[in-house]
Amino acid sequence: xxxxxxxxxxxxxxxxxxxxxxxxxxxxxxxxxxxxxxxxxxxxxxxxxxxxxxxxxxxxxxxxxxxxxxxxxxxxxxxxxxxxxxxxxxxxxxxxxxxxxxxxxxxxxxxxxxxxxxxxxxxxxxxxxxxxxxxxxxxxxxxxxxxxxxxxxxxxxxxxxxxxxxxxxxxxxxxxxxxxxxxxxxxxxxxxxxxxxxxxxxxxxxxxxxxxxxxxxxxxxxxxxxxxxxxxxxxxxxxxxxxxxxxxxxxxxxx
Amino acid sequence: xxxxxxxxxxxxxxxxxxxxxxxxxxxxxxxxxxxxxxxxxxxxxxxxxxxxxxxxxxxxxxxxxxxxxxxxxxxxxxxxxxxxxxxxxxxxxxxxxxxxxxxxxxxxxxxxxxxxxxxxxxxxxxxxxxxxxxxxxxxxxxxxxxxxxxxxxxxxx
Numbered sequence: 001x002x003x004x005x006x007x008x009x010x011x012x013x014x015x016x017x018x019x020x021x022x023x024x025x026x027x028x029x030x031x032x033x034x035x036x037x038x039x040x041x042x043x044x045x046x047x048x049x050x051x052x053x054x055x056x057x058x059x060x061x062x063x064x065x066x067x068x069x070x071x072x073x074x075x076x077x078x079x080x081x082x083x084x085x086x087x088x089x090x091x092x093x094x095x096x097x098x099x100x101x102x103x104x105x106x107x108x109x110x111x112x113x114x115x116x117x118x119x120x121x122x123x124x125x126x127x128x129x130x131x132x133x134x135x136x137x138x139x140x141x142x143x144x145x146x147x148x149x150x151x152x153x154x155x156x157x158x159x160x161x162x163x164x165x166x167x168x169x170x171x172x173x174x175x176x177x178x179x180x181x182x183x184x185x186x187x188x189x190x191x192x193x194x195x196x197x198x199x200x201x202x203x204x205x206x207x208x209x210x211x212x213x214x215x216x217x218x219x220x221x222x223x224x225x226x227x228x229x230x231x232x233x234x235x236x237x238x239x240x241x242x243x244x245x246x247x248x249x250x251x252x253x254x255x
Numbered sequence: 256x257x258x259x260x261x262x263x264x265x266x267x268x269x270x271x272x273x274x275x276x277x278x279x280x281x282x283x284x285x286x287x288x289x290x291x292x293x294x295x296x297x298x299x300x301x302x303x304x305x306x307x308x309x310x311x312x313x314x315x316x317x318x319x320x321x322x323x324x325x326x327x328x329x330x331x332x333x334x335x336x337x338x339x340x341x342x343x344x345x346x347x348x349x350x351x352x353x354x355x356x357x358x359x360x361x362x363x364x365x366x367x368x369x370x371x372x373x374x375x376x377x378x379x380x381x382x383x384x385x386x387x388x389x390x391x392x393x394x395x396x397x398x399x400x401x402x403x404x405x406x407x408x409x410x411x412x
Binding site for chain 1: 260263264267268270271274275278279282283286289290291292294312349350351353356359375376377378379380381382383384385386387388389390
């Protein structure tokens with residue numbers, strides 16, 4: 001009760017106000033896009049040209065520099081969306097809904113990219129493009145969840161209801177996240193277990209691991225920039241009738 | 256935090272946690288339906304079906320691959336480090352088929368307990384290294400500086 005009166009809380013409310021976020025998101029988006037873009041280019045040239053080939057897979061393993069960053073970022077995206085959904089449902093902060101809405105197309109793209117690059121790698125490595133194991137199937141479920149969020153948000157005309165329905169779908173689908181992550185440990189699957197481990201040893205030589213880690217960090221930056229850019233457009237669209245947006249776009253006075 | 260919000264937060268966290276934990280426990284309890292393949296131990300313990308085809312997988316045992324010189328017939332043994340099952344297959348094996356690497360095969364058990372595979376897929380492990388590193392490991396293994404199990408441990412780490 002007393003918490004809502006604290007300066008921190010007041011600062012947070014001011015910070016998450018759409019006009020303020022619209023302004024501060026611009027330099028962040030630009031900076032992250034530049035840093036991420038350059039780093040991604042470096043990581044891909046490093047990974048595709050300079051990293052050694054694998055003793056068993058030869059050159060086909062190099063698809064890892066697209067596959068792992070997109071898969072990892074899609075999971076991180078879903079986790080962020082679940083946190084935003086809780087914030088939206090509990091504190092009704094408008095900005096959370098706007099960011100959440102624009103995470104959907106980015107998360108969908110990342111998930112699709114992970115599935116497609118995995119299929120292309122699977123054919124020469126396993127012998128099949130697709131197999132219904134726990135990892136692949138749960139990742140496909142995540143793709144359907146993103147499509148479902150997009151559909152539900154587009155189908156409901158009323159903004160508040162659409163935001164609420166989407167947030168609830170995100171939280172119901174949350175169960176899939178640990179299933180994707182640990183499917184390769186809980187069940188036997190075609191997909192191999194994690195190579196990069198936070199606890200325990202990473203089973204990749206440094207010459208391959210360095211460009212992989214760089215490509216992951218770069219992808220995270222680019223993804224964050226994309227979400228920020230898209231959120232700025234979402235803010236303009238949702239606040240289009242307000243005076244500050246009209247001023248921002250130079251629409252007032254002309255009419 | 257105001258009481259209404261606190262209540263909503265607690266409710267959401269409890270609901271999400273209960274739902275997530277129960278679905279995961281359900282899937283882990285029904286392990287055999289979710290697993291892609293039966294391990295040699297499953298087969299030896301009689302958990303795998305005898306009357307229909309299924310998938311079986313394991314690591315190809317060193318020096319267990321026998322190729323027929325006239326035909327495309329091949330037999331090999333797969334292991335899960337506890338039990339072993341012999342597989343026979345007629346056809347072209349995937350490029351990544353190798354001793355010490357995993358395979359997942361579709362087929363059925365014949366009366367003598369041999370798994371007759373109709374399709375063999377290579378399963379890649381989580382280890383990545385350049386050919387020189389792999390060769391150095393093989394060389395050390397050949398000279399007897401490291402044993403089979405040490406080689407596997409190095410590969411796993």
